[in-house]
Amino acid sequence: MKKKITLKQIARELDVSISTVSKALRNSIEISEDTREKVQAFAKLYNYRPNNIALSLKNRKTKTIGVIIPEIVHHFFSKVIRGIELVANKRGYNVIVGLSNESFDKEVINMQMLANGSIDGFILSISKETLQYQDYHHFIETISQGMPIVMFDRVVNEINCDKVIIDDLKGSKNAVDKLLNNGCKHVAIITTKDYVSVGRLRTQGYLQALEEHKMIADSHLILKVDDELLSEDHLDSLEVEIEELFKKNKKIDGVFAVNELYAIIAMKVARKLGLKIPDDIQFIGFTDGVLSKHATPSLTTVSQHGQEMGEKAADLLINKLENEDEDEDEDEHYETFVIETNLIERESTK
Amino acid sequence: MKKKITLKQIARELDVSISTVSKALRNSIEISEDTREKVQAFAKLYNYRPNNIALSLKNRKTKTIGVIIPEIVHHFFSKVIRGIELVANKRGYNVIVGLSNESFDKEVINMQMLANGSIDGFILSISKETLQYQDYHHFIETISQGMPIVMFDRVVNEINCDKVIIDDLKGSKNAVDKLLNNGCKHVAIITTKDYVSVGRLRTQGYLQALEEHKMIADSHLILKVDDELLSEDHLDSLEVEIEELFKKNKKIDGVFAVNELYAIIAMKVARKLGLKIPDDIQFIGFTDGVLSKHATPSLTTVSQHGQEMGEKAADLLINKLENEDEDEDEDEHYETFVIETNLIERESTK
DNA sequence: TTTTAACACGAAAACGTTTTCGCTAGGCAA
């Protein structure tokens, strides 16, 4: 087992100084061709690579970005990570991942673990618990220590930083527009509690679409699901709730769901009740997922472009990191980048 | 913007030496109670945290583990990551993620980026291209430099290291057993090319099950899919291939697929051809995915227990890391841990 | 022959820690 070789060892072997070795490897003109070749040959032979940690310490840059997401077993978030990793790698950065698991405490702990020198900046999406508590001190503290943050998807106005979001309101408005234009007269929405900003915005989009079509929103057609936990029993009870919704409102001929799973389950319930999709009832979900594409019937969705969000977030962060040096004028100016959504029409709509 | 504070700054402010500050913070008895309290109060006020990079350099340990997987937008792999992250965090480690994207080159590059001091050890699943090339020099090199590796799922006998796998052969044998016991007389398999070890093993399980039931394998019922890329067109052509399979072999009354997507698509094709599931034809997939549960009909699957694999892999790695110091007797001894699979019966089988 | 300039290299600082060792001052015993 040969441990990794260091500059010092090379220097000792070749009987030169550490500085000479370092310079030789970086092709400094200070070093004679002889020595340079000798050193480089030796380094190649022993497969020398500079120690990253030492470099990080010296440069006060780790070339690593920290990503904190609420959940990784989730198509949208894993697509975002893929996007982040793609551009991070292309630009010479590594990605270190922390999962908050929708918990405020884990989010804080994770940020503290990483903020002590391990990374140069954060990309994150806020946990539901944090959104509920509305306690953002850990973000503020991190930013005030000079560590840039880019938020995506689940963002919050109170924090001043770069953001990458989709236009939830417009996306859902378009979706509901589509249903209404397709002839639906009674469109229901299956959404989350309001503290989840994306759920709230998507509900607003639903309401706006109705309004523009001169229709009156019926509160009975708005189902706000409490998704504290997406556990098995929760899914079952969700199914029951939806079934009640359908039974009590037999006129429903269109459903907009703020995520993929809700839509899929709603379709399942509809089929159970003998409804034909899309003839009797049409469905649109909000998502980026794999279920929609392979369900039967396949689900029309508002695409979230997770990978694109990740790429954009990473670019924003790295730009900020690389401009820090020059840009010492501190005219902090933050961008909110909106990714366009689009409707992917499949079999669940006419 | 107050930059992170260091020992040196605290020392200067309080007019003591760096060593005194360090000791005071670690509650050394060398330091008088007076000074200790003074330093700790000051540190708390300025929210001092030791710089991780400096610690890593000093201790020659990063408390970070590198994970390299072929793909992250994949239910199984994201579950594994969740498992890894769970125990890593619990044991005080961070997780840094690299994606090989099924490419040999990216796998090598990623490993090199991380192996230069950034991490203490690897957890990885081998990319398809690497399996095809059978070039494992980067693993060997890494291990010979004293950096432990734990492989999971896609492993390879040539490399001597800890491994976490499922019993692919047994799992698929059980699945096919189930189909045969359920009365299927002509069971087809949809699998991958043989260089993917898990595909090969699952095919073997299929064959063994047939054999034990005194049935002769029919090569026409074995569909080996070339999944170079899981692109859109690939899926379409897969659908065509499966349709041909069914049309040419009308007797097929059971299908075992080595992953979830193949099974779902096969079910779709079967339905298109007017077959009733599970009355005319039964399906079992091999997977850990979300599709199976929410498809209609829901798919009976062999569960892979991704999260458990991740947890086990992380435990194995960290154990090795923490025992390195004491265990200098170098009696390298590697474990291969087999996670039990089990059959989750749903609507696609009788 | 002396001065100058280029060339080739080394010493040392710095990044932020922890830790070993040594030093000083004061207290106590002889």
Add this chain to the structure above:
DNA sequence: TTGCCTAGCGAAAACGTTTTCGTGTTAAAA
């Protein structure tokens, strides 16, 4: 008074780099 011990603290090394600033040698110019 002398010697010794201990409490309390500081200096310095080490981790592995990069980089600045010497410094000595040699060859060319004066």
